[in-house]
Amino acid sequence: MSEIKATVFIPTYYGEDNLDELFESLIKQKTNFEYEILVIDTSSKDRTPEIIKAWLPKFKHFRYETIAKPDFSHGRVRQQAAQMAQGEYVVYLTQDATPAHDRWLYEIIQPMERFPMVAGVMGKQDPRPNALPLLKEEIIRTFKQFGPDFGTTLFYEDDFIDSQQIFDLVTFYSDVNSAARKSVLLGDVPYQDVPYAEDQKFGEDLVKHGYVKAYAPRANVWHTNEIKxxxxxxxxxxxxxxxxxxxxxxxxxxxxxxxxxxxxxxxxxxxxxxxxxxxxxxxxxxxxxxxxxxxxxxxxxxxxxxxxxxxxxxxxxxxxxxxxxxx
Incomplete structure (x- = not known):
């Protein structure tokens, strides 16, 4: 099968600490479809470009571009990736999020493969073992509320949403580990060109436009923001x-x-x-x-x-x- 079904997009910026681990996990993915890796680096001056170039020939489909810092915003670069993607689905990972197993890519697109009304999928995040306790506890608590680890949960707008708190939970979205239909991204729900919270805006826009958001806990990654x-x-x-x-x-x-x-x-x-x-x-x-x-x-x-x-x-x-x- 030569047609690319999924594009895995990774924006990088001084990402040398975790990139080898990330690419090692991606190359081991077991799928019954073709996928490509797309990396856009924001002019990193550490070993990030060197690591990317070392992994590039190891994948069947791998594209790599560099942009200047003034050209970057979280929303803009993710929409740019959607425009460049060859896959039917655009899968988003951050440089510090590592797929936890070799079926991650299969699992992250399954809700869209099986349910036509699903336009966006949020995967689970598991904190790294030695992460800051404050963040570790928050990650566990946040994702626990979206559903059990053995199934898939669907979220959509209806009359049950009777408060801002419920609406915020239904539309909550993180693109640390996520996927969306390219047709929707290039259609009526693009990523907005905003410097921060682009994923929260996307999740809200998705639900407001009548689409269904899925939570896929089996598509889990190891992730914790390292911060001093x-x-x-x-x-x-x-x-x-x-x-x-x-x-x-x-x-x-x-x-x-x-x-x-x-x-x-x-x-x-x-x-x-x-x-x-x-x-x-x-x-x-x-x-x-x-x-x-x-x-x-x-x-x-x-x-x-x-x-x-x-x-x-x-x-x-x-x-x-x-x-x-x-x-």
């Missing part, structure tokens, strides 16, 4: 500003709420750390001290992002990790 403590406040600031800019409303966060989260970090967070068998005892002691500091930085960033005037670009730039990394 000194950068975490600004990282959260960027994410929340991005969410607000695509139309999501967020209530102000009070200091009592932040204090409550700190107490939770010292109690339930510490319990999570102590009960996690993937951490060594040395690592547990380290996280018992450091994890609450990350919690504090997280909520400082969230509070600042909710309070900032979206028209005050100077203040936004001053608090932005993205802007800092451009310098």
């Amino acid at each position: 403590l000194r950068d975490y406040k600004k990282r959260m600031f960027d994410e929340i500003v991005g969410v607000r800019r695509v139309g999501k409303t967020m209530d102000p966060i009070s200091m009592p709420f932040v204090i409550k989260q700190m107490v939770r970090a010292y109690t339930l967070g510490s319990k999570f750390i102590l009960q996690d068998h993937q951490y060594s005892w040395k690592r547990k002691l380290y996280w018992l001290v450091v994890n609450p500091l990350f919690v504090a930085e997280k909520w400082k960033g969230v509070r600042a992002a909710i309070a900032v005037d979206l028209n005050d670009q100077a203040t936004i730039d001053a608090n932005s990790l993205e802007k800092q990394q451009e310098k």
